[in-house]
Amino acid sequence: MKYGVNEHGYYGDFGGAYIPEMLYPNVEELRQQYLTILNDASFKAEFDDLLKNYVGRPSPLYHAKRYSEKYGANIFFKREDLNHTGSHKINNAIGQILLAKRLGKKRIIAETGAGQHGVATATVCALMGIECVVYMGEIDMARQAPNVSRMKMLGATVRPASSGSKTLKDATNEALRDWIANPVDTHYIIGSVVGPYPYPDMVARFQSIISEETKKQLVEHTGKQLPEYVLACVGGGSNAMGMFYHFLDDESVKLVAVEAAGKGVDSGHSAATTFLGQEGVLHGSRTILMQTPDGQVVEPYSISAGLDYPGIGPQHAHLYKINRAQYVSVTDDEAMNAGLLCSQMEGIIPAIESSHALAQLEHMTFKATDNVVICLSGRGDKDLDTYIKHFNY
Ligand SMILES: *Cc1c(COP(=O)(O)O)cnc(C)c1O
Numbered sequence: 001m002k003y004g005v006n007e008h009g010y011y012g013d014f015g016g017a018y019i020p021e022m023l024y025p026n027v028e029e030l031r032q033q034y035l036t037i038l039n040d041a042s043f044k045a046e047f048d049d050l051l052k053n054y055v056g057r058p059s060p061l062y063h064a065k066r067y068s069e070k071y072g073a074n075i076f077f078k079r080e081d082l083n084h085t086g087s088h089k090i091n092n093a094i095g096q097i098l099l100a101k102r103l104g105k106k107r108i109i110a111e112t113g114a115g116q117h118g119v120a121t122a123t124v125c126a127l128m129g130i131e132c133v134v135y136m137g138e139i140d141m142a143r144q145a146p147n148v149s150r151m152k153m154l155g156a157t158v159r160p161a162s163s164g165s166k167t168l169k170d171a172t173n174e175a176l177r178d179w180i181a182n183p184v185d186t187h188y189i190i191g192s193v194v195g196p197y198p199y200p201d202m203v204a205r206f207q208s209i210i211s212e213e214t215k216k217q218l219v220e221h222t223g224k225q226l227p228e229y230v231l232a233c234v235g236g237g238s239n240a241m242g243m244f245y246h247f248l249d250d251e252s253v254k255l256v257a258v259e260a261a262g263k264g265v266d267s268g269h270s271a272a273t274t275f276l277g278q279e280g281v282l283h284g285s286r287t288i289l290m291q292t293p294d295g296q297v298v299e300p301y302s303i304s305a306g307l308d309y310p311g312i313g314p315q316h317a318h319l320y321k322i323n324r325a326q327y328v329s330v331t332d333d334e335a336m337n338a339g340l341l342c343s344q345m346e347g348i349i350p351a352i353e354s355s356h357a358l359a360q361l362e363h364m365t366f367k368a369t370d371n372v373v374i375c376l377s378g379r380g381d382k383d384l385d386t387y388i389k390h391f392n393y
Contacts, residue, residue: 003248003315003324009197011318014288017196018281022180026188029103031198037102038095038205050094051209054127055084059210061217061373066345073228073366076221077348077376078214080239085123087351087378088207088239089191093120095206097128100187107131107186111161111175113140113168114305115147116382117191122156132156135174137167144305147382165299168309172283192236193313196284200313207242214373215246222371229364231256232375233356234273234327235306237313239377244325254326257316258360260302261329271300272329273312274320282311288320303332303386304352306378330359336390338362339380351378352386 009015009031017027037043051057059079067075080088100108108125111134112118118134125132134151138160141148151158161170179188193200193207215225230247232240234257247253262270270276273288282289282297289311290298302308312320319325330338339355342348350358354377366372380387387393 001249003319005197005201005315011315012321013279014286014314014317015197015200016286017284018286019196019284020180023176026179026183027196030202033103034099034198034202037099038202043098043102046098047095051091055090055094056082057209058213058217059083061214061221063221064346067361070345071361071366072368073370073372074222075361076218076227076371076373078210078243078373079376080210081348081350081354081376081379085120086381087116087120088210088242088375089117089120090123091209091242092191092203092206092238093117093124093189096187096189096202097124097130099202100130100189101128103187105185105187107133107182108189109133109135109175109178109186110189110191111135111168111171112191113137113171113308115140115144115151116306116378118156118158119147119150119154120191121189122151122154125156126154133178134158135161135171135178137161137165137171139166140168140171169297192238193241193315194236194283194285194287194311200285200315203238204241204245204315207238208245210239210242210375211244211246214243218371218373224371226250226253227371227373229254229256229370229372231258231357231360231372233258233307233353233377234312234316235309235353236311237316239375241313241315243373243375248324255319255324256360257325257327258356259327259329260304260307260335260356261331262301262303264331265329269301271302271308271310273310274327275329277311279317285314287311287314288317303390304335304356306351306353307356328360328363330356334359334362336387339387340391343380348376349380349384350376351380352383353377
């Protein structure tokens with residue numbers, strides 16, 4: 001694959017595994033085994049069976065007729081919002097739990113910010129009967145109380161991270177500390193295409209089912225495998241990478257990644273990483289991140305918890321630098337309006353993350369024959385309070 005990872009774990013200038021020595025055995029075990037396990041026929045059969053019968057795949061590719069009329073092109077939604085637990089995150093959680101089982105692991109740890117990845121992880125641990133510990137910042141636990149309840153209901157232990165800013169990065173530190181202390185029996189499930197190699201490649205492969213299905217479904221709808229445009233929102237970048245994956249080598253397909261501008265890229269309250277960031281190391285890989293001149297990570301902001309991340313995965317950094325994909329950003333207000341429009345024109349309440357991808361349509365012009373696919377990464381049930389407050393309903 002032209003844009004895939006090389007044998008050293010790099011995408012061009014980005015990637016690698018920048019980890020403390022004490023984590024080396026854990027990450028090295030994964031690196032040595034992941035491709036063998038993923039390519040094993042029994043692994044594929046079990047993964048495919050769970051995606052079909054537990055997650056409900058294939059997710060539909062829906063031709064949004066009123067949107068198509070409004071924007072003057074054939075607009076399709078890839079409906080990851082219809083998956084069990086409400087987003088694309090379950091694809092990766094299932095892949096990693098099956099991998100952990102084959103590595104003989106008896107215990108799963110994860111970190112979560114908004115709680116969506118924690119819920120997906122707790123779900124698959126319940127499914128497999130494996131112990132699950134989720135680290136979450138104390139402040140995030142208070143802000144996302146319903147997801148904490150969900151994780152507990154699913155049988156997971158939620159451990160508060162009470163150091164530093166008491167948010168995602170502190171939860172990540174706690175999870176890493178746990179993994180160093182329990183290298184033999186524990187697998188750490190990372191929720192996006194971030195972290196040290198092999199995580200970005202592993203997660204991209206698990207999410208690539210999104211574009212694999214889309215290609216087949218486009219043939220049914222349009223008689224062609226390839227659309228003119230593919231759009232997805234980017235936090236760490238896993239739904240976008242899954243949506244782009246099988247189109248990367250088809251250079252005629254224009255890939256558009258939508259970041260969260262928050263209150264505006266110049267407002268000091270933003271998560272528009274490619275616009276505001278520079279190259280550096282974040283969470284174990286060389287990538288692009290928002291940082292101060294002396295290299296401290298800048299606290300990101302977005303109304304959408306899933307896009308509130310100071311970096312992007314290393315493969316995205318590469319696609320950005322070589323211009324294979326276009327990176328843009330939309331503000332909180334634009335995204336919220338797009339979420340309302342989609343609700344009232346298509347009868348689909350999208351996750352605020354996904355609303356960012358929808359909002360980008362306002363900035364584009366199309367030919368009437370263009371086929372445009374947007375990844376609807378998740379459903380908006382979790383965001384109702386935020387929508388309601390925003391619109392003063
Ligand atoms: C977590 C999340 C995202 C952002 O994560 P990516 O890894 O960038 O995909 C986007 N949409 C939804 C619905 C999410 O839950």
